Structure formats: C-alpha cells, structure tokens
C-alpha cells in the first residue's frame with residue numbers, strides 16, 4: 001500500500017453528534033471549505049446529511065455546487081466568498097444562502113434576483129474587527145436601511161446577520177460580540193427580521209454559550225482537529241477523523257524512507273521536529289523532502305506502514321501536534337495535503353463476502 005488518508009466516517013458522525021449537543025439549541029452548520037479540510041467533501045457531505053446536518057458552510061459557489069449535487073434541495077448551503085458577477089447568478093440559481101459583506105455586492109445580488117425573478121436569501125455580515133470583508137460599523141446603518149428597501153421590493157430576504165471572530169482571546173471576542181449585538185439592533189430598527197444570527201466557529205461556539213446565538217459554524221472540531229496550544233481532542237470530546245499513513249520504500253541502518261513528502265503537502269519544516277507512529281513505536285521524522293525518512297526500528301522493512309498522524313495504538317500523533325511543532329494550526333496541516341493522496345474510508349464493519 002502507498003500513502004493514503006483514511007477517513008473515519010463513524011468518528012465524523014460521533015463528532016457531529018457531540019458538537020451538536022454542545023451548541024444546542026443553536027443550529028450546527030458544518031463547514032466544508034478546502035475539500036472538507038482535506039477530508040474529501042464527496043465523502044463528508046453524504047455522511048453529515050445522513051446524520052441530520054441541515055446547514056452546510058460551503059465557502060464558495062464551486063464548493064456549493066458540489067454540495068447541492070450531493071445533498072439535494074433539502075439542505076441550506078451558506079457561501080460567503082462571492083465575487084460579483086457570474087458567481088452571484090449561479091448562487092441565486094442554486095438557491096444558496098448568501099453571506100453579503102459589502103454594499104456593492106448587495107446591489108448586485110438584488111439585481112440578479114430581479115433578473116431571475118427570484119428572492120435571494122441574504123445574511124448581512126458586519127465587520128466586528130477581523131477586517132476580512134464585512135460591512136464596516138460606520139456604513140452599517142445605511143446598508144441595513146438599503147437592505148430593508150430591497151426586501152420591500154421583493155428582491156431579497158435578509159434571513160441572517162453574521163460575522164467571524166478571531167477566537168484568539170476572550171477579550172477581543174467579547175468586544176466583537178458587543179459590536180455584533182448593536183449591529184443586530186440596528187438591523188431590527190431598520191425593519192429587518194434576521195432569524196439567524198451567527199458569530200462563532202469551533203472554539204467560541206463550543207466553549208462560550210453567549211456566542212452561539214441561532215447557529216454556530218463549525219469545521220475543525222467536527223473533523224477532530226483541536227486548537228494549537230489548547231485542549232486536545234479527547235478533552236474536547238471529539239476524535240480525529242483522518243489518519244495519514246505512508247509506506248516504507250527502503251530501509252538502511254540510519255533511516256527508513258517513506259513514500260510521502262513535501263510534494264504531497266507535508267511541510268518540510270517538520271523534518272527533525274516530530275515523532276510519527278511506526279510498528280516499533282514512536283520514531284523521529286528525520287527529513288521531509290521529495291520523499292521523507294523516519295528513524296528506523298528493529299525489523300523495519302519495505303512495505304511497513306508509518307502513521308504520520310492520526311489516532312491508533314502506535315502513540316499519539318495528531319495534525320495539531322505536528323502543527324504545534326512548526327508554529328501553525330492543525331487545519332493548515334490537514335488542508336495542505338495534496339488531493340493526489342488517495343482518500344479512503346476506514347473499515348468500520350466487516351465486509352460481506354460475495
């Protein structure tokens with residue numbers, strides 16, 4: 001066998017159940033950007049929908065199209081990266097929920113809806129401090145009045161108000177939340193009736209009840225990816241969904257070469273900095289390049305498996321653990337993995353013989 005990413009859909013289901021329980025009665029939106037954080041959106045979405053997920057955060061229209069094809073019409077799909085033009089037309093045609101973070105885009109959405117004879121569902125985004133798109137607080141009162149006028153013309157339905165927060169410090173998040181609350185008040189004063197207020201992602205959404213509002217947008221924790229420097233997956237009550245395994249291609253006295261490396265998206269800076277799981281126990285990852293090498297263990301031979309990260313009996317190595325060693329976050333390790341590495345389902349039940 002060669003390098004592969006094993007996706008444990010049973011673990012994904014358990015994580016979804018767990019996170020949903022934590023955020024209830026707020027709705028759980030499962031975020032599937034970056035190919036479901038590298039876990040393969042084609043595998044993740046059917047599983048999530050079967051588990052009762054009714055909101056998917058798709059990032060952009062291209063991902064939303066895939067989700068709509070897989071999940072059908074019964075699912076709400078939220079997109080928040082929406083270049084004006086063709087994407088807006090496609091988004092309205094696909095009946096998506098549109099995250100709108102600037103006044104010009106709002107006009108574009110209304111115009112597209114007018115042409116299509118549709119009513120576009122809009123979630124207005126207030127910039128609460130991240131400055132990654134979002135309507136600035138000073139523009140907000142005028143934009144919500146304009147949105148109300150477009151609603152009265154029957155072009156849009158402002159179903160939500162939302163924002164995104166850093167989740168890096170409680171104090172900053174609290175300041176963002178105060179801004180968010182006043183934006184919702186302004187929207188209501190303008191006559192809007194946003195039913196869906198959503199602000200938090202994995203960290204604040206699970207840890208801090210006052211951040212949940214009507215919906216929480218979660219990616220990382222549903223995939224079992226813990227925050228760098230924070231509580232581990234077990235403490236959070238979730239299990240890592242993905243396991244990255246490589247195969248030994250050659251062994252010398254000094255090293256066992258494995259068939260995965262930098263070209264597959266493994267950061268070369270991991271070389272010498274982490275241990276990975278081997279049949280002989282944890283061993284140092286010596287080098288990450290075109291191929292990579294691991295400190296050998298007694299009896300190592302070509303064809304053996306090496307677990308780069310993922311749960312199992314060979315010791316704890318997680319995407320977050322690798323990330324911490326090189327000063328990044330687990331999501332970064334997960335999403336950098338090349339699509340060329342095959343994804344496969346973990347065997348969860350014995351296969352029936354034909």
Ligand SMILES: *Cc1c(COP(=O)(O)O)cnc(C)c1O
Pocket residue numbers: 031033080164200201202203217218219220221331
């Ligand atoms: C990625 C993303 C999320 C999910 O964040 P996690 O920390 O992975 O849960 C939520 N909302 C937005 C806007 C995002 O871009």
